[in-house]
Amino acid sequence: MAMQTGCCSAAAVLLFLVVAAAGASVAGATYVRYKDPKQPIQARVEDLLSRMRIEEKIGQMTQIERHNASSAVIEKYFVGSVLSGGGSVPSEKASAATWQEMITKMQKAALSTRLGIPIIYGIDAVHGNNNAYNATIFPHNVGLGATRDPDLVKRIGRATALEARATGIPYTFAPCVAVCRDPRWGGCYESFSEDTKLVQLMTSAIIPGLQGDVSTKHPRGVPFVGGPKHVAACAKHFVGDGGTHHGISGNNTVLSFHDLMRIHMPPYYDAVIKGVASVMISYSSWNGVKMHENKYLITQILKEKMHFRGFVITDWQAVDKITTPPHKHYYHSIQETIHAGIDMVMIPFDYPEFVADVQAQVMRGAIKMDRINDAVSRILRVKFTMGLFENPFPEHSLTAQLGTKEHRELAREAVRKSLVLLKNGKGRKDGKPVLPLSKKAKKILVVGTHAHDLGLQCGGWTKSWQGQSGNGITGQGTTILEAIKSAVDKKTVIDYTEHPDKGSVSKNEDEYDYAVVVVGENPYAATAGDNLNLTIPGPGPEVIRKVCELVKCVVVLVSGRPLVVEPYLDTMDALVAAWLPGTEGHGVADVLFGDHGFSGKLPRTWVRSVDQLPMNYGDKLYDPLFPFGFGLTTKPADRS
Numbered sequence: 148m149a150m151q152t153g154c155c156s157a158a159a160v161l162l163f164l165v166v167a168a169a170g171a172s173v174a175g176a177t178y179v180r181y182k183d184p185k186q187p188i189q190a191r192v193e194d195l196l197s198r199m200r201i202e203e204k205i206g207q208m209t210q211i212e213r214h215n216a217s218s219a220v221i222e223k224y225f226v227g228s229v230l231s232g233g234g235s236v237p238s239e240k241a242s243a244a245t246w247q248e249m250i251t252k253m254q255k256a257a258l259s260t261r262l263g264i265p266i267i268y269g270i271d272a273v274h275g276n277n278n279a280y281n282a283t284i285f286p287h288n289v290g291l292g293a294t295r296d297p298d299l300v301k302r303i304g305r306a307t308a309l310e311a312r313a314t315g316i317p318y319t320f321a322p323c324v325a326v327c328r329d330p331r332w333g334g335c336y337e338s339f340s341e342d343t344k345l346v347q348l349m350t351s352a353i354i355p356g357l358q359g360d361v362s363t364k365h366p367r368g369v370p371f372v373g374g375p376k377h378v379a380a381c382a383k384h385f386v387g388d389g390g391t392h393h394g395i396s397g398n399n400t401v402l403s404f405h406d407l408m409r410i411h412m413p414p415y416y417d418a419v420i421k422g423v424a425s426v427m428i429s430y431s432s433w434n435g436v437k438m439h440e441n442k443y444l445i446t447q448i449l450k451e452k453m454h455f456r457g458f459v460i461t462d463w464q465a466v467d468k469i470t471t472p473p474h475k476h477y478y479h480s481i482q483e484t485i486h487a488g489i490d491m492v493m494i495p496f497d498y499p500e501f502v503a504d505v506q507a508q509v510m511r512g513a514i515k516m517d518r519i520n521d522a523v524s525r526i527l528r529v530k531f532t533m534g535l536f537e538n539p540f541p542e543h544s545l546t547a548q549l550g551t552k553e554h555r556e557l558a559r560e561a562v563r564k565s566l567v568l569l570k571n572g573k574g575r576k577d578g579k580p581v582l583p584l585s586k587k588a589k590k591i592l593v594v595g596t597h598a599h600d601l602g603l604q605c606g607g608w609t610k611s612w613q614g615q616s617g618n619g620i621t622g623q624g625t626t627i628l629e630a631i632k633s634a635v636d637k638k639t640v641i642d643y644t645e646h647p648d649k650g651s652v653s654k655n656e657d658e659y660d661y662a663v664v665v666v667g668e669n670p671y672a673a674t675a676g677d678n679l680n681l682t683i684p685g686p687g688p689e690v691i692r693k694v695c696e697l698v699k700c701v702v703v704l705v706s707g708r709p710l711v712v713e714p715y716l717d718t719m720d721a722l723v724a725a726w727l728p729g730t731e732g733h734g735v736a737d738v739l740f741g742d743h744g745f746s747g748k749l750p751r752t753w754v755r756s757v758d759q760l761p762m763n764y765g766d767k768l769y770d771p772l773f774p775f776g777f778g779l780t781t782k783p784a785d786r787s
């Protein structure tokens with residue numbers, strides 16, 4: 148076993164023993180090794196484990212939803228972890244202080260139990276702390292892939308950690324390190340890229356942002372979290388989530404071992420080297436075997452070969468889904484999962500049955516105590532490493548970190564670097580570039596469903612699992628329309644409407660200098676986003692046709708993935724892929740109006756039609772509309 152923290156010179160140890168002994172004689176208490184932060188972490192883990200009863204061990208392996216996490220339940224079941232499912236919040240528009248109060252109450256219950264082991268509270272902070280009202284919402288990972296800027300991505304990890312800690316949360320189920328090989332997958336926007344190397348680059352950046360930097364001497368696989376302003380991270384979904392058949396969520400990834408290791412495994416090596424605290428298993432199967440029961444990949448490869456010493460967690464209710472007839476049996480599923488090497492189970496609601504089943508199986512010898520001890524040691528190792536025993540409670544002073552001006556500036560920077568310019572005037576009559584746009588136009592048209600809707604701009608995993616339309620949902624934020632309004636000259640008249648047939652559009656289109664058309668996908672996550680046609684949803688195509696035939700137009704496409712645009716490309720004067728930019732719409736205006744140049748590069752291949760899928764960079768037959776890495780650039784406008 149490798150390095151541990153601390154300590155100490157012989158004199159310091161001696162002094163400590165004297166002080167401890169004095170304390171003991173005064174208080175009449177015995178020295179408790181696991182409570183001593185000066186002890187090596189492994190010694191603390193072993194000491195605590197040796198004191199634990201079976202029900203306390205099973206409790207550590209149990210993660211329940213916050214709805215169920217009353218003080219009574221936490222105390223009775225010795226619950227080790229609580230989570231917020233997507234959109235599960237203490238109250239509508241809860242403030243950071245309200246979140247902290249909720250977690251403080253849970254933590255008090257956990258600390259009141261016999262051994263006083265703190266809970267670890269987890270949430271999907273996947274593009275900022277996206278469940279929290281007024282949080283800064285960053286672009287989804289596909290947009291971050293387009294920036295090619297690992298330093299930026301690291302700073303986003305740091306900001307996300309602070310915004311999670313603002314709400315008292317020390318653990319995020321992020322980053323998603325999927326290598327999405329088929330954009331028909333609803334989870335594709337959670338992937339930085341189809342290219343393994345680019346996913347590795349961003350994985351190596353965001354994990355130190357979230358958790359803090361490991362030193363060069365840090366032993367591989369040992370979890371690391373650098374204190375109360377960082378959070379424990381979770382690399383997901385292990386492994387092959389982005390490689391399923393036709394991009395169907397949670398389906399079968401059919402690949403040789405060699406190709407699995409070559410395409411989908413490398414980001415996990417990087418995550419482990421950076422000291423990632425946990426790894427979440429994928430719903431998907433590999434060559435017909437559910438990942439949640441794949442002992443070979445979880446135990447032999449991840450834990451033994453890769454030396455991962457943090458904990459392995461299931462996906463939401465995954466144990467309920469692993470068995471197929473004739474073994475459709477929860478009891479059997481639990482056994483398979485734990486046997487495969489899973490340490491913590493995201494149940495999230497049926498904890499009494501889970502706890503009873505595990506206990507019965509341990510008593511019968513169907514689940515070995517060694518396996519339980521391994522699981523609990525890993526969870527405790529993370530809790531000790533991150534200082535939860537010393538600092539179990541939310542830090543009040545951090546509430547001010549939610550949605551700060553600095554974080555919004557950072558998100559704005561990310562937005563402008565993530566936008567990919569796909570067409571700029573080529574094929575127009577005069578052949579001239581259209582972007583950057585003039586701020587001094589007399590009259591312009593802004594049109595489309597996505598021009599003035601923060602919910603659509605943020606996509607899935609925003610305030611709720613699936614995301615939703617609407618300007619109120621995130622609290623603060625700036626729509627693309629608002630950003631355009633604040634960018635252009637005060638005298639410029641802006642007509643805005645969702646659809647050119649309705650609302651305030653002049654009948655005389657000659658009046659407009661240009662139009663900005665903002666259309667795209669509606670929010671989705673996972674299975675609900677699986678899509679076999681990848682067309683621009685209605686009325687997008689109609690809006691593009693109507694407006695672009697009459698006015699010089701720039702189309703801004705808000706989507707989690709490349710959509711089929713070839714049929715409309717000729718009518719457009721310019722086309723910008725904006726991905727799912729989040730709350731800071733100013734970043735879009737920054738590049739449209741030339742305050743900054745376009746620099747984003749496609750993190751994915753942009754196909755002509757879905758018949759070409761799957762098509763990825765490096766394929767022998769490669770005839771996309773725009774290749775991986777494509778992106779026109781512009782220079783900042785000269786305003787002198």
Ligand SMILES: *[C@@H]1O[C@H](CO)[C@@H](O)[C@H](O)[C@H]1NC(C)=O
Nearest residue numbers: 212214215495496497498499
């Ligand atoms: C947990 O909470 C859910 C949602 O409120 C509820 O449906 C379920 O019955 C609870 N589970 C238990 C065991 O109380």
Ligand SMILES: *[C@@H]1O[C@H](CO)[C@@H](O)[C@H](O)[C@H]1NC(C)=O
Nearest residue numbers: 240241242243280281622623
């Ligand atoms: C959200 O931010 C706005 C603007 O700063 C503020 O007025 C409001 O009180 C905040 N709401 C919550 C719940 O923190």
Ligand SMILES: *[C@@H]1O[C@H](CO)[C@@H](O)[C@H](O)[C@H]1NC(C)=O
Nearest residue numbers: 392395397398399431432435
């Ligand atoms: C994959 O999807 C097909 C079609 O929905 C389904 O029949 C099959 O069971 C799925 N396979 C897995 C491993 O989930």
Ligand SMILES: *[C@@H]1O[C@H](CO)[C@@H](O)[C@H](O)[C@H]1NC(C)=O
Nearest residue numbers: 675676677678679680681682
């Ligand atoms: C494309 O697929 C989505 C998801 O299945 C569906 O909702 C939509 O209606 C389809 N669009 C077309 C044009 O077939």
